[in-house]
């Protein structure tokens with residue numbers, strides 16, 4: 671194994687932004703399914719032999735990708751994806767845990783549009799891991815325009831990062847329906863309560879929802895057309911079909927599949943999640959105006 675070497679796996683928007691940021695203090699490699707003209711682009715085998723691996727592929731692809739490609743030989747993983755597996759309702763940490771010991775896994779969370787990170791604009795992020803060593807080792811790799819914090823609340827970070835994408839869809843719908851800023855702020859605030867209720871069920875800490883991973887990322891994503899999930903919501907409110915919206919987007923909007931995962935878990939564990947439920951129903955074709963009426967009267 672190449673000790674001390676770092677590689678990013680997945681050269682989408684976030685993978686490329688992280689590669690850019692992680693190249694400030696050291697050489698950082700990057701790989702993806704198709705060859706790209708990026709500095710230090712390497713093949714997958716070269717990347718998998720690095721001690722530090724930042725994985726930025728869509729949540730729904732992770733299990734199959736790990737099965738097909740990954741062999742654990744002591745690598746330290748930083749998970750950059752935000753989502754819950756739709757088919758099973760599995761959290762990403764559970765998926766990674768069956769391939770890699772928990773002490774070798776960290777999750778990066780917090781408000782971070784790739785388009786701003788790749789311009790070296792400042793932001794603050796959280797590295798979440800049961801092992802503080804993972805935070806200490808990874809935080810040294812980050813450039814000085816990114817401040818990193820440590821948290822051991824892996825499930826809190828995971829839930830917050832995944833749930834805010836669903837709420838960003840709801841917030842985009844709110845703007846698309848021209849319901850006004852009062853409605854949008856009400857939706858986001860109730861969304862925060864809802865995602866904490868969900869997280870608490872799985873043992874997440876309240877502090878994660880009050881900080882960068884929860885409120886920070888939610889306020890960012892649910893207030894900006896820079897968010898792909900928000901733009902999905904805008905399209906749904908304008909009665910565009912989901913297929914049409916996603917074809918146009920050409921990038922992943924994790925909230926779409928995650929809405930189904932959350933709904934599955936909400937039924938399985940009997941957790942009251944009215945906003946996520948309506949997002950899932952709208953994705954299945956319910957008229958957003960009917961969802962609004964139902965939310966106001968619940």
Ligand SMILES: NC(=O)C1=CN([C@@H]2O[C@H](COP(=O)(O)OP(=O)(O)OC[C@H]3O[C@@H](n4cnc5c(N)ncnc54)[C@H](O)[C@@H]3O)[C@@H](O)[C@H]2O)C=CC1
Nearest residue numbers: 681682683684685726727731750751752783784921922924
């Ligand atoms: N774009 C952003 O601002 C941020 C994105 N994220 C998260 O990072 C993850 C990736 O997002 P983006 O890079 O923005 O998406 P993207 O749509 O720009 O790129 C996804 C990349 O994953 C690759 N990919 C897809 N399926 C794959 C597979 N089976 N095996 C290997 N590679 C595969 C694609 O080729 C593509 O390069 C998502 O979970 C997203 O929520 C997190 C923070 C910020």
Ligand SMILES: O=C(CO)COP(=O)(O)O
Nearest residue numbers: 780781782783897898899
């Ligand atoms: O997670 C993000 C910012 O923190 C990116 O959000 P979108 O995937 O909605 O663009």
